[in-house]
Amino acid sequence: MKSRDNRAYALAGVDIKAADRAKELIKRHARSTSRPEVLTDIGSFGGMFELTGYDQNVPGI
Secondary structure: OOHHHHHHHHHOOOOHHHHHHHHHHHHHHHHOOOOOOOOOOOOOOOOOOOOOOOOOOOOOO
């Protein structure tokens, strides 16, 4: 992230380093719940989708 962006976040009260550390701690715990059906590692987006009745081809399923 650009230092200018970091300053803007800091001025808004956001601690980027603390947020990064918190995400790393959460990743460790989240990975412990992984199952064979999980397609990717933990990233910037996560979601759960109910695909029952979905009639389109879903890659990876």
